[in-house]
Amino acid sequence: MEKIKSASMVSKLRPVLVSFLVLVLICGVVYPVIVTSIAQMAFPNQANGSIITITQENGTTIDVGSALIGQTFTKPQYLIGRPQGTSQLSPVSEDQKALIQERVAWWQALDPENTAKIPSDLVTASGSGVDPNISPEAAEYQVERIAQARNMPAVAVREIIDRYTTGKLLDLWGEDAVNVLKVNLALDGRIQ
Amino acid sequence: MNQIIIADSLYLVTLVVLSIPLGIYIDKVMTGQRVFLSVVMRPVENMVYRFMGIREEDEMSPKHYALAVILLSSLGLIFVFALQMLQGGLPFNPENLTAPSWDLAFNTAASFVSNTNWQAYSGESSMSYLTQALALGVWNFLSAATGIAVLFALIRGFVRTKETTIGSFWVDLIRISFYVLIPLSLVFSLVLVSQGVVQTIGPYHEIVALETGITQSIPLGPAASQIAIKQLGTNGGGFFGMNSAFPLENPTALTNFLELLAILLIPASLCVAFGKAVGDNKQGWAIYLVMTILFAGALAAVTVSEATGAPLISGMLDSGNMEGKEIIHGVGTSALWGTATTAASNGSVNAMHDSFTPLAGLILMFLMQSGEVVFGGVGSGLYGMLGFVILTVFIAGLMVGRTPEYLGKKVEPFDMKMVCLIVLVPPVFTLLGTAAAVVMPPASDWLTNTGPHGFSEILYAFSSMGNNNGSAFGGFTANTVFTNVLGGLIMLIVRFVPLVAVIFLAGNLANKKLVAKTEGTLSTSNTLFIGLLIAIVLLIGALSFLPALALGPIADYFTAIT
Structure with missing residues (x-):
């Protein structure tokens, strides 16, 4: 049994x-x-992280980043990306409003001559905290400053920005985006 | 806004167009008909049955079917828990990650076995490649397959008369995995990689940042293979902590669109398959329409709130609520994703729901709280909705004074008891969990926000776990012993109590004879019924959650505008 x-x-x-x-x-x-x-x-x-490798002046190569992961830029001669990290705050909360005002002030201090309104993506953090892109409006907002800092014509800056701008899917889904790291590498003459 | 409306509409059209052939295909697979993959898969399938020592035609009683589900899931629970605890000494762990705490490992095991994929951990800093692929990845497949299997057991309950069996869980499980989930994931994951989703077993990649010169670590891993099934199986657990907002999980507008489609594809197809399987396509389309109407309404509300609900700040250009959103997704597809992921019990996010506007957050929460039946989880969404259908038939029957029936089966007291378990267990445990968390003394330390939005963070967390969704208001600190243990138990209860109730409901239905259709039979596919079903779903959700929602997102909204 x-x-x-x-x-x-x-x-x-x-x-x-x-x-x-x-x-x-x-x-x-x-x-x-x-x-x-x-x-x-x-x-x-x-498959390995879309790593960008460049050749340095001394002939050695160096990995300067992933095309998909944003980096911190603060100098006026660079295209500056979105704030890093996420706030996880309610957009209507006082804390969040204060945070945005702080960032607005930072941008105005960086470029006092620029009186245009600041595109909202430059003063809000992304979901990933490492957004590699900014909106074309946010790039345009910075064109004059970069041109001045680098002593190059604004057209040339715009030309580089356009080269690293990706469009919507079939002009419908998603938004146009400018890859900050690629633009900066091109501004520095590190990539074509 | 016009662009968003066209994009959203075309998304829904694409979904419907794809769901028809896939639904027909799934029905064929589940009823053992020949499909194009049979040439390759049939021999493998037969071999597996031989190894298992079962015969395809050996069917199960409801009791055996439920036992098989529970045994497999229990084994999974132990396996996923054990692999996490042992990962420190196992291979494919290039970052030398050690075991998580026991409560976190339990929570994660319960979460993946129950198709919730709530994550109190962050993938890149907690789980080795081995744990991701062998434990979490496998249960992405198995929990999805289990949900679809149980749905087909219920369908057999409607179709069969005077029978005591409802199919074989083993055959259902193997067929869904071999013919549907694995082939779809294989193709999808390769498309994802081509766009930049990582797939490697190599260690994290060190880079030197351009301006700062600081060395940074780019997290890698076998991600694409897991992300494919995470979306297709309404799992939603990210390979990386920031889920589909993280560019290495969702790098382009194309991957975003495809992942969005994958979230709703199988749940939508199952409506078509249901119509085919019960021999009356209209029944499937009626349910499909109910889900689509509820979805479209929610989507419109979330999108409008996100596009217009963020406060204006002087000096800033108004372009919708961009806090917590990626540039490539923008307000439009972030709102679409938020709606899709909470309608289906997917739970992946491409934007931070915590930073959605209060009314958008309310809709996302309500989609979960209504029991995850607006598309819902694969299999579980439709069997949950069928619970609501029977409830609606029952209420309509009471109104006209006739014995209620659905698809020719009389609805009797035992059936209604099972329906009550299906419909009521999730809201009860959602509210109990929320209440328990709120009275915990350290609760306020777990939140990033204060006031009503802080309460929303807790309510969202338990709505998510209490309905097997898995998404989160990211500000909520989930990794505490209290939330890990309580949440883990809740996820298991709300998954398996309704699931077993569905199996017994199926058994009871299969045993009945068909009643002939007469002039007095209530149509379950006309406009009147569709309206009634929508009303019942909304009513049950509203009755259960209105007081809680008033304390959270509704209060949040009104404090902001005053």
Whole structure:
């Protein structure tokens, strides 16, 4: 009697254990291994973080960042991105309003001659906290300042910004975006 | 605004167009018909059945079906917990991450096994590649497959007459995984990689920042393979802490659109599959329409609030509420994503919901609180909605004084008891969890906001866990022993109590005979019924949550405008 019971117990548990093992093997090992192998062969740059490597003057190479991860810029000769980190505050709260006012003041101090209104993406943090992009309006807001700081014509700055601006999907979904790091590398003459 | 309206409408059109063939395909797979993948998959499928020692035609009683689900999920719970605790000594851990605390490991295990994917951890700083792929990734598949399996058990309950079995959980599980989830994820993940979603087992990449010269670490990992199933299986757990807002999870407008489609694709397709499977397409379309109407209404409200609800600050150009949003997504697709992820029990975010305007936050919360039935989780959304359908039929039956019936099956006391469990368990535990958290002395230390918005952070957290969604108001500090343990238990209860109730409901329905359609039979696919069903869903949600919502987002809204 005992034996029959334990035998039926095993036959009940066998499908549980086997299906679990099979699915762990297929979904947890075979599947990611296939995707990783194809990804590494077909899209090596994208699969490894879209790293931008440049050659320095002394001939050595250096990784200056990921095209997809924003960096901190504060100097007037650079295109400056969005504030890093997220506030997690309600947009209607007093704390958030104070934070934005602080940032507005920072921008006005950086470029006192500029009386245009500051595009909102420059004074709000993104969700990731490392947004690599700013809006075309936010880039335009900074063109004159960059041109002045670098002693180059504003047209040339605009030309570089346009080159690193991506559009909406089919002109519909998402928004136009300017990649800050790429623009700055181009301004420095590090990438074409 | 016009651009957003056109974009949103075309998104819905694309969704409907794709869901029809996929729905028909899923129905074929689940009823064992030949499909184009059968050539490859059929031999593998048969081999797996042989290893398992089962025969395809061996069916299960409701009791056995439920037992099989519970056993597999329990095994998963132990496995996911154990792998986290042991990850420090296991391979594929280039960043040498150690085991999380026991309560965090429990919470995470409960979260992934219950298809919630609430995350009290941040992927890149807590979980090794092995834990991500072998534990969390696998349960992205298995919890999704379980939900769809149980839905088809319920469908068999409607279709069958005088039978005692409702199909085989093993066959359902294997077929959904092999024919639907794995092939779709494989294709989708490669598209994601081509756009810049990372997929590697190498260590994090060090870079030297251009202006500051500071060395920074770019987190990497086998992300794309997991993100594909995270969206397709309404899981939502990010590979990285910032989820789909993080550019390495969702780098372009194209990935954003495809991930958005993936969130609702299978839940929408299942409405089509349901119509096919019960032999009356109109029944499927009626439910599809109810979900779409509720979704569109919510989307409109969230979008308008986000585009116009942020306060004006002097010196700043007004361009909608951009706090917590990425440039490439903007207000439009961030609002669309927020609505889709909370309508479906997905829970991934491409913007920070904590920084949504109060009324948008209210809608997102309400979509979760209405039981995750507006598309909802894969399988679970539709079986939850079918619970509401039976409830509506029952109420309509009371009004006209006839025995209620749905799809030719009489609705009797046992069925209504199961429906009550399906419909009422999530709101009860959502409110209990919120109440328990609020009375905890250190509760205010867990919040970034104060006042009504602070309360909203707690209410959102427990609405999310209490309905297996998994999204969060990011300001809420989730990783405490209290929230980990209580939240973990709640996620398991609200997933498995309704799920087992559905299985027993299916068994009871399968056993009944069909009643002939007469002139007095209530139509369950006409406009009147669609309106009634929408009203019931809204009413149950409103009755359960209006007082709590008044203390949170509604008070938040009114304090802001006064």
